[in-house]
Amino acid sequence: MSVEVKQHQPGKDLDDFIQVAFEVYRDDPAWVPPLQMEIRDRLTPKKNPFFKHAEVTLFTAWKGGKAVGRISAQIDHEHLRIHRDNAGFFGFFDTVDDQEVASALVEAAAEWLAKRGTTTMRGPFSLSINEETGMLVEGFDSPPTIMSPHHRPHQGLLAEGAGLGKVKDCYGWKYLVVPAPARAQRALDAMNSLPEVRFRSVSPRKLKTEVHDILAVFNDAWQHNWGFVPATDSEAKKMAADLQLILDKELSFFAEIDGRPVGICICLPNLNEVIRDFEGKLTPVNIAKLIWRLKIRRPKSARLMLLGIRTELRGKRRYAPLATAIIAELVRRGLEQGYEWAELGWTLEDNRLINASIRSMGATIYKRYRLFEKPIGA
Numbered sequence: 001m002s003v004e005v006k007q008h009q010p011g012k013d014l015d016d017f018i019q020v021a022f023e024v025y026r027d028d029p030a031w032v033p034p035l036q037m038e039i040r041d042r043l044t045p046k047k048n049p050f051f052k053h054a055e056v057t058l059f060t061a062w063k064g065g066k067a068v069g070r071i072s073a074q075i076d077h078e079h080l081r082i083h084r085d086n087a088g089f090f091g092f093f094d095t096v097d098d099q100e101v102a103s104a105l106v107e108a109a110a111e112w113l114a115k116r117g118t119t120t121m122r123g124p125f126s127l128s129i130n131e132e133t134g135m136l137v138e139g140f141d142s143p144p145t146i147m148s149p150h151h152r153p154h155q156g157l158l159a160e161g162a163g164l165g166k167v168k169d170c171y172g173w174k175y176l177v178v179p180a181p182a183r184a185q186r187a188l189d190a191m192n193s194l195p196e197v198r199f200r201s202v203s204p205r206k207l208k209t210e211v212h213d214i215l216a217v218f219n220d221a222w223q224h225n226w227g228f229v230p231a232t233d234s235e236a237k238k239m240a241a242d243l244q245l246i247l248d249k250e251l252s253f254f255a256e257i258d259g260r261p262v263g264i265c266i267c268l269p270n271l272n273e274v275i276r277d278f279e280g281k282l283t284p285v286n287i288a289k290l291i292w293r294l295k296i297r298r299p300k301s302a303r304l305m306l307l308g309i310r311t312e313l314r315g316k317r318r319y320a321p322l323a324t325a326i327i328a329e330l331v332r333r334g335l336e337q338g339y340e341w342a343e344l345g346w347t348l349e350d351n352r353l354i355n356a357s358i359r360s361m362g363a364t365i366y367k368r369y370r371l372f373e374k375p376i377g378a
Contacts, residue, residue: 001064003104008058010051011044017058017092018043020067022280024094024152030143031150032272033280042127043072049234050127053078055116058092059108061101069095069102073109074127075116079229088113088376091126093135094151095158102158106374114377122167122373124149129227130235133346134170134369135159142366145303145343146246146271148172149369156370164372168226170346172367173358175304177339180328184361187321188328194318196258199329201249202266211240213254214306217264221308226348246271246294250333251302255309255326257319263309265326267334267342269294270301302334302342327361343367 008017018039025031043058045051054076061069072092079087090109095102110121126132126149136144136151144150180188191197202210212233219230231239248269255263274293278286293299307326313319334342344363347354 003100004062005104005108006060006062007108008060010056010058011046014040014043014058016060016067017070020060020070021094023067024069024096025150028150028152030141032143032276033278035275035278035282036280037282042131048127049232049238050076050131052234053232054127056127057112059105061095061105063098063101068098069105071105071109072127073112073121074125075113075118076128076229078232079129079227082229083227085120086118087120087122087373088116088118089125089128090121090123091132093124093155093159095155097152097154097158099158099161102155103162106159106162106164110374110376117377119375119377120373121164121376122371124372129229130231134371137169137368137370139172139367143272143276145172145273145301146268147305148272148303148343148346148367159372163374165374167371167373169349170369170371171349171355171365172346172369173344173363174341174366175344175358175361175363176341177331177334178362179335180331181361184324184328184331187324188332190321191255191319191325197319197322198256199326200254200256202247202252202254204244204247204249207240207243207247208237211236211243213261214264214266215239217254217261217308217310218306220310220312221264223311225351243268248302248337250337251330251339253329253333255322262313262319263322263326264306265304265330266306267302267304267330269299270303270343271299273299273301298338300338300340302339304330304342304344324357327357331361 018036041047054074056074059071060067070092074089113121124135132149137156140153215231215236222228251267253265254261309323
């Protein structure tokens with residue numbers, strides 16, 4: 001039975017592309033159906049500012065009259081401006097366990113990218129490195145946390161069968177919320193003893209301005225990381241809108257020196273814990289459940305999205321404990337709010353310093369997300 005690949009235009013032809021995930025993951029007990037409205041917005045140029053600096057197309061694969069797989073192909077001109085590596089990207093790579101289907105989709109994405117001059121195909125990024133990153137290759141038995149990818153065990157094998165090879169792995173760490181180790185507590189005590197240092201919660205009422213401070217630290221702290229692409233002003237505005245409902249101000253805060261933000265911690269309640277039984281639909285009843293579960297019952301899990309300090313502080317002895325102190329402050333706040341566990345990361349497998357620091361807090365690797373690439377074109 002042959003495979004037919006269909007191309008879809010972002011923002012206009014999304015139904016089949018969104019629904020194919022429900023076919024692929026139908027019997028997967030760990031899968032959490034994402035909110036279809038959120039996926040639709042992410043794939044609509046008028047709703048997602050990523051499209052202001054990117055070209056995107058979508059493909060679905062069909063066999064026997066049924067949609068059995070999907071993939072996106074995208075060119076991020078901000079990435080190319082910074083890294084000049086002539087790379088194109090793919091994402092939303094979800095298929096049934098069928099090599100013919102997976103290979104046909106990878107070939108379609110590679111051909112589209114090559115026609116636009118790129119020489120490497122890398123991913124999955126859905127749609128960018130600042131959104132869902134990587135393909136799950138370990139940790140299939142537990143549900144994904146907010147903004148984390150999920151795949152079935154066959155997906156990585158099919159990617160390899162389609163000619164994609166490993167570039168880098170990213171770790172997802174599981175941290176059970178218990179009092180911080182003595183070393184981390186000493187770091188927090190040391191920072192709290194400095195009169196110019198304070199930890200200040202992000203203000204939900206001032207998110208539009210707070211997000212700019214968050215991203216100013218993010219863009220500085222992460223600028224030397226592999227694959228880093230800074231968030232744009234338009235993406236900052238969207239981030240503020242997206243965080244409005246789910247932000248827990250006790251889990252997201254700044255480290256300030258003399259009133260200036262120099263460090264950030266953005267840890268979000270695990271929305272996937274809240275929406276797992278919604279089947280991807282935000283009906284009036286589900287909206288009521290969402291608000292009650294987020295604000296009244298409150299989730300017991302969270303995901304640490306961002307934690308970092310400005311590069312200017314690195315090497316300054318007076319503030320050497322600051323990064324560890326931020327982690328200890330997050331632990332303190334998490335305990336007070338009744339959180340039981342969190343996913344930390346992702347972190348790059350070769351970021352030894354950060355990984356050692358996380359491991360010293362008692363966290364363990366429970367998921368591994370893989371990034372693949374292959375040469376394309378001539």
